[in-house]
Amino acid sequence: QVQLVESGGGLVQAGGSLRLSCAASGGTVSRYAMGWFRQAPGKEREFVVGMSWIGGNTGYADSVQGRFTISRDNAKNTVYLQMNNLKPEDTAVYYCAAASVRHSIVVRPARTYTDWGQGTQVTVSS
Numbered sequence: 675q676v677q678l679v680e681s682g683g684g685l686v687q688a689g690g691s692l693r694l695s696c697a698a699s700g701g702t703v704s705r706y707a708m709g710w711f712r713q714a715p716g717k718e719r720e721f722v723v724g725m726s727w728i729g730g731n732t733g734y735a736d737s738v739q740g741r742f743t744i745s746r747d748n749a750k751n752t753v754y755l756q757m758n759n760l761k762p763e764d765t766a767v768y769y770c771a772a773a774s775v776r777h778s779i780v781v782r783p784a785r786t787y788t789d790w791g792q793g794t795q796v797t798v799s800s
Contacts, residue, residue, distance in 0.1 A: 676701030676789045678770045683794030686760055690798070694755040696770030696791060704748045706789075707773040707781040710755045712766035712796075719769070723755065724780040733780030737763075760798045767793040 682694040694710070696703075709724040723734045723744045732744055743756040753770060771787035781787065 676703075676706065676772050678772060678789060678791035680768065680770050680791040680794040683768060683796045685797045685799065688761055688798055688800050690760050691756070691758045692760065692796060694757070694768055694770075694794060694796075696753040696755075698751045698753070698772070701772070701789075702748070703746055703751055703753050703772070707775040707777070707787075708744070708746065708753045709771045709773065709781060709787060710744065710753075711769045711771060711784055711787075712764075713769070713793075714766040717766075719784050721782045721784065722768070724782060725753070726778050726780050727776050728778040731778055731780055733782065757796070760796075762798045762800045765796060765798050767795050769793045 677699045679697045707727045710722040713719040741759045745754045770791040772789040773781045773787040
Protein backbone atom coordinates (compact mmCIF):
# COMPACT_ATOMS: atom_id res chain seq x y z
CA GLN A 675 0.00 0.00 0.00
CA VAL A 676 1.33 3.41 -0.94
CA GLN A 677 0.60 6.57 1.02
CA LEU A 678 -0.17 9.69 -1.02
CA VAL A 679 -0.15 13.31 0.09
CA GLU A 680 -1.40 16.09 -2.17
CA SER A 681 -0.39 19.72 -1.94
CA GLY A 682 -0.47 22.87 -4.02
CA GLY A 683 -4.15 23.68 -4.03
CA GLY A 684 -5.48 27.15 -3.43
CA LEU A 685 -7.50 30.06 -4.73
CA VAL A 686 -6.74 31.38 -8.20
CA GLN A 687 -8.47 33.65 -10.68
CA ALA A 688 -9.85 32.32 -13.92
CA GLY A 689 -7.09 32.02 -16.49
CA GLY A 690 -4.47 31.39 -13.83
CA SER A 691 -2.35 28.33 -13.12
CA LEU A 692 -1.62 25.96 -10.28
CA ARG A 693 0.63 22.95 -9.89
CA LEU A 694 -0.51 20.16 -7.64
CA SER A 695 1.95 17.69 -6.15
CA CYS A 696 1.35 14.15 -4.99
CA ALA A 697 4.17 12.85 -2.81
CA ALA A 698 4.27 9.09 -2.33
CA SER A 699 5.73 6.97 0.45
CA GLY A 700 5.71 3.25 1.07
CA GLY A 701 5.79 2.63 -2.65
CA THR A 702 7.31 3.89 -5.88
CA VAL A 703 5.12 5.94 -8.21
CA SER A 704 6.85 4.45 -11.24
CA ARG A 705 5.46 1.04 -10.22
CA TYR A 706 1.83 2.12 -10.18
CA ALA A 707 -0.74 3.48 -12.55
CA MET A 708 -1.33 6.99 -11.24
CA GLY A 709 -4.32 9.23 -11.59
CA TRP A 710 -5.81 12.56 -10.60
CA PHE A 711 -9.50 12.85 -9.84
CA ARG A 712 -11.67 15.70 -8.67
CA GLN A 713 -14.94 16.08 -6.86
CA ALA A 714 -17.04 19.21 -6.82
CA PRO A 715 -19.80 19.79 -4.24
CA GLY A 716 -22.85 17.71 -5.03
CA LYS A 717 -21.12 15.86 -7.85
CA GLU A 718 -19.50 12.47 -8.23
CA ARG A 719 -15.75 12.04 -8.25
CA GLU A 720 -14.52 12.25 -11.82
CA PHE A 721 -11.40 11.23 -13.67
CA VAL A 722 -9.14 14.12 -14.67
CA VAL A 723 -5.92 12.56 -15.93
CA GLY A 724 -3.97 9.33 -15.63
CA MET A 725 -0.54 7.89 -16.32
CA SER A 726 0.01 4.21 -17.02
CA TRP A 727 2.49 2.02 -15.15
CA ILE A 728 4.08 0.67 -18.31
CA GLY A 729 5.36 3.34 -20.64
CA GLY A 730 4.03 6.31 -18.71
CA ASN A 731 1.26 6.83 -21.24
CA THR A 732 -1.16 9.63 -20.40
CA GLY A 733 -4.86 10.18 -20.88
CA TYR A 734 -7.00 13.21 -20.12
CA ALA A 735 -10.63 14.01 -19.62
CA ASP A 736 -12.00 16.03 -22.52
CA SER A 737 -12.73 18.93 -20.18
CA VAL A 738 -9.05 19.42 -19.31
CA GLN A 739 -7.34 18.29 -22.51
CA GLY A 740 -4.83 20.91 -23.60
CA ARG A 741 -4.92 22.73 -20.27
CA PHE A 742 -3.73 20.16 -17.73
CA THR A 743 -0.55 18.08 -17.78
CA ILE A 744 0.45 15.14 -15.62
CA SER A 745 4.10 14.39 -14.99
CA ARG A 746 6.18 12.21 -12.74
CA ASP A 747 9.53 12.74 -11.01
CA ASN A 748 10.86 9.32 -10.09
CA ALA A 749 13.76 10.77 -8.09
CA LYS A 750 11.32 12.65 -5.87
CA ASN A 751 8.73 9.88 -5.98
CA THR A 752 6.17 12.54 -6.81
CA VAL A 753 3.47 13.01 -9.42
CA TYR A 754 2.44 16.48 -10.54
CA LEU A 755 -0.61 18.03 -12.12
CA GLN A 756 0.08 21.28 -13.92
CA MET A 757 -3.16 23.17 -14.46
CA ASN A 758 -3.22 26.12 -16.83
CA ASN A 759 -5.99 28.41 -18.03
CA LEU A 760 -8.12 27.43 -15.08
CA LYS A 761 -11.85 27.93 -15.24
CA PRO A 762 -14.45 28.30 -12.47
CA GLU A 763 -15.79 24.86 -13.39
CA ASP A 764 -12.42 23.39 -12.38
CA THR A 765 -13.24 24.20 -8.77
CA ALA A 766 -13.16 20.97 -6.78
CA VAL A 767 -11.21 18.88 -4.33
CA TYR A 768 -8.45 17.17 -6.28
CA TYR A 769 -7.29 13.69 -5.33
CA CYS A 770 -4.24 11.70 -6.30
CA ALA A 771 -4.63 7.94 -6.59
CA ALA A 772 -2.58 4.83 -7.31
CA ALA A 773 -3.58 1.54 -8.90
CA SER A 774 -1.60 -1.71 -9.06
CA VAL A 775 -2.40 -2.17 -12.73
CA ARG A 776 0.75 -3.20 -14.56
CA HIS A 777 -0.27 -2.24 -18.07
CA SER A 778 0.32 0.36 -20.73
CA ILE A 779 -3.26 1.58 -20.68
CA VAL A 780 -4.42 4.58 -18.71
CA VAL A 781 -6.69 3.54 -15.87
CA ARG A 782 -9.82 5.70 -15.76
CA PRO A 783 -12.37 4.07 -13.43
CA ALA A 784 -12.05 5.35 -9.87
CA ARG A 785 -13.01 1.93 -8.50
CA THR A 786 -9.78 0.48 -9.91
CA TYR A 787 -7.62 2.72 -7.74
CA THR A 788 -6.81 1.33 -4.32
CA ASP A 789 -4.76 4.08 -2.69
CA TRP A 790 -5.92 7.68 -2.34
CA GLY A 791 -4.62 10.89 -0.92
CA GLN A 792 -6.62 13.16 1.34
CA GLY A 793 -7.30 15.71 -1.38
CA THR A 794 -6.45 19.35 -1.91
CA GLN A 795 -8.95 22.14 -2.59
CA VAL A 796 -8.74 24.12 -5.82
CA THR A 797 -10.98 27.16 -6.12
CA VAL A 798 -11.13 29.21 -9.31
CA SER A 799 -12.83 32.57 -9.09
CA SER A 800 -14.45 34.25 -12.07
